[in-house]
Amino acid sequence: MKTIRTPAELEELRGSLAREQDPARRVISLCGGTGCRALGSDSVFEALVERIEAENMGNQVTLRMTGCPGFCEKGPLMVIQPEGIFYHGVKVDEVPEIVTRTLTTGEMIDSLLYVDPSTGEKIAYEREIPFYKKQRPLLLEMNEKIDPTSITDYIALGGYGSLSKVLSQMTAEEVIDEVTEAKLRGRGGAGFPTGLKWRISREAPGDTKYVVCNADEGDPGAFMDRAILEGNPHRVLEGMVIGGYAIGADEGFVYVRAEYPLAAKHLAIAITQAREYGLLGKDILGSGFDFDVQIRLGAGAFVCGEETALMASIEGRTGEPRPRPPYPSQSGLWGKPTNINNVKTWGNVPIIIENGADWYAELGTEGSKGTKIFSVVGKINNTGLVEVPMGTTLRQLIFDVGGGIPNDKEFKAVQIGGPSGGCIPKEHLDTPIDYESLTELGAMMGSGGMVVTDEDTCMVDFARFFMNFVQDESCGKCVPCRLGTRAMLEVLTRITEGKGQEGDMKYLAELGQQIRASSLCGLGQTAPNPVLSTLRYFPDEYEAHIRDKSCPAHVCRPLIQYFIDVETCNGCGRCLRTCPAEAISGAKKERHVIDQDLCIKCGSCQEVCRFDAVIVE
Amino acid sequence: MTTLTIDGRQVEALRGSTVLEAARENHIEIPTLCYHEALEPYAGCRLCVVELVTPKGSQLVASCVYAAEDGLVVKTNSGIVQESRRMTVELLLAAAPKAKVIQDLAAEMGIEEPRVSLGDSDCILCGLCVRACKEIVGANAISLVNRGFAKEVKPPFEIGSNACTGCTTCVLVCPTGAIKLEDVLDSRSVHRWESDFEARECKICGDHYLAPEFAPDLKELLGEEEV
Ligand SMILES: Cc1cc2nc3c(=O)[nH]c(=O)nc-3n(C[C@H](O)[C@H](O)[C@H](O)COP(=O)(O)O)c2cc1C
Numbered sequence A: 001m002k003t004i005r006t007p008a009e010l011e012e013l014r015g016s017l018a019r020e021q022d023p024a025r026r027v028i029s030l031c032g033g034t035g036c037r038a039l040g041s042d043s044v045f046e047a048l049v050e051r052i053e054a055e056n057m058g059n060q061v062t063l064r065m066t067g068c069p070g071f072c073e074k075g076p077l078m079v080i081q082p083e084g085i086f087y088h089g090v091k092v093d094e095v096p097e098i099v100t101r102t103l104t105t106g107e108m109i110d111s112l113l114y115v116d117p118s119t120g121e122k123i124a125y126e127r128e129i130p131f132y133k134k135q136r137p138l139l140l141e142m143n144e145k146i147d148p149t150s151i152t153d154y155i156a157l158g159g160y161g162s163l164s165k166v167l168s169q170m171t172a173e174e175v176i177d178e179v180t181e182a183k184l185r186g187r188g189g190a191g192f193p194t195g196l197k198w199r200i201s202r203e204a205p206g207d208t209k210y211v212v213c214n215a216d217e218g219d220p221g222a223f224m225d226r227a228i229l230e231g232n233p234h235r236v237l238e239g240m241v242i243g244g245y246a247i248g249a250d251e252g253f254v255y256v257r258a259e260y261p262l263a264a265k266h267l268a269i270a271i272t273q274a275r276e277y278g279l280l281g282k283d284i285l286g287s288g289f290d291f292d293v294q295i296r297l298g299a300g301a302f303v304c305g306e307e308t309a310l311m312a313s314i315e316g317r318t319g320e321p322r323p324r325p326p327y328p329s330q331s332g333l334w335g336k337p338t339n340i341n342n343v344k345t346w347g348n349v350p351i352i353i354e355n356g357a358d359w360y361a362e363l364g365t366e367g368s369k370g371t372k373i374f375s376v377v378g379k380i381n382n383t384g385l386v387e388v389p390m391g392t393t394l395r396q397l398i399f400d401v402g403g404g405i406p407n408d409k410e411f412k413a414v415q416i417g418g419p420s421g422g423c424i425p426k427e428h429l430d431t432p433i434d435y436e437s438l439t440e441l442g443a444m445m446g447s448g449g450m451v452v453t454d455e456d457t458c459m460v461d462f463a464r465f466f467m468n469f470v471q472d473e474s475c476g477k478c479v480p481c482r483l484g485t486r487a488m489l490e491v492l493t494r495i496t497e498g499k500g501q502e503g504d505m506k507y508l509a510e511l512g513q514q515i516r517a518s519s520l521c522g523l524g525q526t527a528p529n530p531v532l533s534t535l536r537y538f539p540d541e542y543e544a545h546i547r548d549k550s551c552p553a554h555v556c557r558p559l560i561q562y563f564i565d566v567e568t569c570n571g572c573g574r575c576l577r578t579c580p581a582e583a584i585s586g587a588k589k590e591r592h593v594i595d596q597d598l599c600i601k602c603g604s605c606q607e608v609c610r611f612d613a614v615i616v617e
Numbered sequence B: 001m002t003t004l005t006i007d008g009r010q011v012e013a014l015r016g017s018t019v020l021e022a023a024r025e026n027h028i029e030i031p032t033l034c035y036h037e038a039l040e041p042y043a044g045c046r047l048c049v050v051e052l053v054t055p056k057g058s059q060l061v062a063s064c065v066y067a068a069e070d071g072l073v074v075k076t077n078s079g080i081v082q083e084s085r086r087m088t089v090e091l092l093l094a095a096a097p098k099a100k101v102i103q104d105l106a107a108e109m110g111i112e113e114p115r116v117s118l119g120d121s122d123c124i125l126c127g128l129c130v131r132a133c134k135e136i137v138g139a140n141a142i143s144l145v146n147r148g149f150a151k152e153v154k155p156p157f158e159i160g161s162n163a164c165t166g167c168t169t170c171v172l173v174c175p176t177g178a179i180k181l182e183d184v185l186d187s188r189s190v191h192r193w194e195s196d197f198e199a200r201e202c203k204i205c206g207d208h209y210l211a212p213e214f215a216p217d218l219k220e221l222l223g224e225e226e227v
């Protein structure tokens, strides 16, 4: 491929790529994200290649392994164009049928269609699935349309057009103004205004400056950034080159956690291709602007996502935070001004440049613009990645997109903002999702982790789970975080074991406040959130544990007992055979009893009982 | 010079100094544990927090690293500062109940029993020994390893460090006395790091000196001859 030297040459290439495309042609997009690969999409892909070849259909069908469209739970996912037929849970042995029936005549295979859990109806087209219908995919939109290892797929859909526009028509100041007017805010957690950060970096004295893309994504269970890097790495690169031009940097780093090999691989391929096409390197598109990007693999600690720890890690030192100020924009990598943004923040940049700040600022609320991607897990019907406009209410997200709570259980709370976010109860379900509203409620936007809980979740135990995570991930440098989070864990543990003391709730609240106020970095400053927010919204659950030594949700083992109901038990013996502790006795056809001294409270008896005779108290 | 307000007093400080330095220069006391004027600040103990008053509200900052800039307004002993220090000391007492410095600080603040127990360590992880060994001695014989509650100071690979010269700077700088030095007639041991040195008697004056580890250059200089 010859290097693209001017904006006109880029347009020419796009034109010729567009002319090659036939809108009526059959295109199969098979998800090749980490989730679907784990469910076998690699072998489905191979089978498809073989079969299409065997049927001699190679010149009628385009087969593409794409990035993640978000509905990972149902993978491997397949979308067949031009109709937009959506198949889920595709297996190798279904491939021949897909090729001979769907690819030739467009006939749908019933067993592969999605069933709406709330209506029981089959839905054939992706755009009609409730999970997708209410979303507004801005960043994730291209994921299922392109092969992430093909730069021409990206260019054909307008990719690098924003970069070309910036380099040929805009000054650095104008780029910063555009991002500022779009009111883009950082997607890595804190929501700092991106335009302002760029301006500070630009105005910081010094000739050498850097840009960094934070792809550490340490929130357990969250994979928004992974999905973007795996599915559309060029979008992020394009954003970084534009950012480099705006702040006056000629070098960038992407810090990817080592647990994301596929993301790192796709990114490396993208960088190589962008260099070949002249979209990275010297004199990009004839503008005289030079910029290149390197990948750094992260060490895997949660705290390495914190910007100062991240920079220490890039420099080859221990990934420990240092006090700010100075902020990275003033003194960052090797003491030079360094502009750090999250993957999604960078990804938003080409979208803003392409459509304009006004268009972008239409989306969302007054203070929070654009869309937000959440990784939704827990007690919810549709788990996966969800992209909605800012300002969508929690209720819309959880019930319309997420499909509500499984098994007719009642919603209890949603934990937003990752392990150091907060829990929001049902009274606040109509809160719009924006930075300020979430913070006011004691949660935070965070980078997009969302865990839904139902009536069977014990909020004290839930808070304890997160506290256990953060105290383990604390770097240990400063006292409030190292010892304070540990103290909170100790207190929570004793409460869930029925050893809570009068005064524990007050002590937890005090600890939380002090850790928040005096810790060195954002990890400690936010670590108490899950505890503080559950204390705020579910004080009676704490009180029940401490005063009555009971766990209202029947979760904390030391506080519950299993009994067999005299009336209901018919002595079938199922529980007796299942109990791993041999704690159940009783003759056949007679009532069984559980020996409380032997019972280990595993709940197996309750699970196997067909007559609901096992009760928890 | 920089002019700032500390505890309602206008004070002057050298440009480039920290709030802690500015305060001490003006005889305003701020307690510290991980700070040493000869070493790079670490900002780990958080005992030196002060209240920074800004138009947007108050916040706690570590005075040992916060730059003293013109017009800053700080309070070194306000209610929120005292509450924060109390919690810090209570936590340290919970983790290192036998450390004298911590007991003294706790007594000063009227803290009797910590509300949890977090072990019985004699090290408070202030990092002074590690920084002294690195920045003053240049030996880098010890370092902070692990993270969170499992953090500790160790020589590399947990065996007696070859890099240790037995200079005992760490012993001097440790605020809790956790690094024990044993100097008997013909040997020196820094037990915590499992560093042992053989001392030899000087044939001329009869005093003992550490050799050959402590003075490898000298040995080379003089060949294999005994001094
Ligand atoms: C403990 C901790 C972990 C963090 N992890 C991440 C992360 O994984 N990804 C990220 O983009 N930002 C993370 N951040 C936020 C970064 O420090 C930084 O604010 C962000 O990368 C700035 O980018 P933005 O302005 O685009 O949000 C973390 C912060 C803390 C305190």
Ligand code: SF4
Binding pocket: A303, A321, A473, A474, A475, A476, A477, A478, A479, A481, A482, A519, A520, A521, A522, A523, A524, A525
């Ligand atoms: S707040 Fe926690 S993670 Fe941050 S520096 Fe202190 S100990 Fe380390």
Ligand code: FES
Binding pocket: B031, B032, B033, B034, B035, B042, B043, B044, B045, B046, B047, B048, B049, B062, B063, B064, B065
């Ligand atoms: S002296 Fe400032 S944090 Fe320890």
